Amino acid sequence: MFDSPLSASAYDVLEVAPDVDEEGLRRAYRLRLRQTHPDTGGDAVQFVQVQRAWELVGTPAARAAYDRGHGFGETSVSFAPAGPGWRPPSRPADTRPKARTHGQPGGWRRERYLTLIREWAGRGVTLADPYDPALVRTAPHEIRRLLADALAEEATARIVADLGMGYTVWHDIEARDRGPEAKLDHIVLGPSGLYAVLSEDFGGPVRTRRGEVIGDAVSGTPVATLVAGARTLGRAARVKFSGAIVVLPDDDVSVAIDELGRVKSLPVAVVSRAALATVLRRGVTGAREIGGNELFDVRTRLQQTVRFV
Structure with a gap:
């Protein structure tokens, strides 16, 4: 919070x-x-x-x-990424195998944020730190929203990287021919199934009703958009998604795991960030598990089809 x-x-x-x-x-x-x-x-x-x-x-x-x-005093931290673009470390401090990952989580939204924050600050103005909390606090909502979602995607990426070598993850995937704004934030493939994952931060509490996420700060239809993107990519790759997951900050949900049932035949769950790893390991109720040769076949089909934004 x-x-x-x-x-x-x-x-x-x-x-x-x-x-x-x-x-x-x-x-x-x-x-x-x-x-x-x-x-x-x-x-x-x-x-x-x-x-x-x-x-x-x-x-x-x-x-x-x-x-x-x-940003209310002498600034000592910022929202800047750890490096030119956050990626799961290839040589972690511990020796546990990491998930196989592709793409750059939050990359498109960070690039868009940097473009818009500089335009908003004024042409010709050099920003010492475009992630300075004092600057971010005063920026228009649509600019802050881009940064918030980039941070949410990076947080999810850190979680799924620790799932282990049995998982493969793709970040920032083009879902439909409607540009980056229609992208899938993450695809996670593992023994529990193939999941389309949306990382969101609406900046306030949300609830669910009739298979959708609602709240004062929620715009559009996040669940319906996620499901539509998964179905489109599934048809293109000739794979079947097991489910869809919306990940939200822990403070913004009343329950850690809220299973919504099927939306357009796809099992959907809204989960807190802290519960994401548990859900991806055990699966969503009603989702079909994937194992054996099928796991390798699905991975190959996706690898041949996926395009990054």
Whole structure:
């Protein structure tokens, strides 16, 4: 919470300015607790957010660390990738085999973000750090959304890389002839099946209804779009997807694993980031497992068909 480019800051949640003094911050916290408490007609999600905000800025030491990391003080961190483009390490510190990976997670959205943030800042302006939290915080929503989704894709990539050598993963795949915006974020192939995976960060809580993800910050139809992309790529590669998975930040979902049943005949689950590895290892209810020679055949067909954005 509060780490996403789309999330409200702790100060926003407490409804105070970032430079408020300690006494003003404490008064605001108490007021917001009364306003949001479920027993007095408040919203339970907001009540939890207020408590979390206080944990982050309620003491001088915690507040100083938070300010440095979120652009309210001397900036010490940024949203920049670890290198020119994040990829799972080929020689990890531990000796456990990694999943076989292809493509660059979040690559297209990072490139688009850099183009738009520089255009927004002004032509001819040189940005010392286009990922400076203070800069990101003031950028238009559509620009921050690109960065948030890139970070979400990179987080998923780190998780699936650790699934082990029995898995093959493709990132940033062209799903339909409609450009990168219609891409599949990830395809994961392993013993539990073949899954199309969408990494999202809407910047706030979401829920599900009638086989779709909904919420104040949700635009479009994420599940329907994911399923349509999987079906299109499946036909092109002559493979059958076992299921589809939408991955969201842990704080934005009420349950870690929410299985929606079948959408257009494809089993779908909405899962928290922390639960993703578990779901990919055990599979989604109703999904067909893939093993033996079929696993190699599906991998070959996809490798011959997949195009990266």
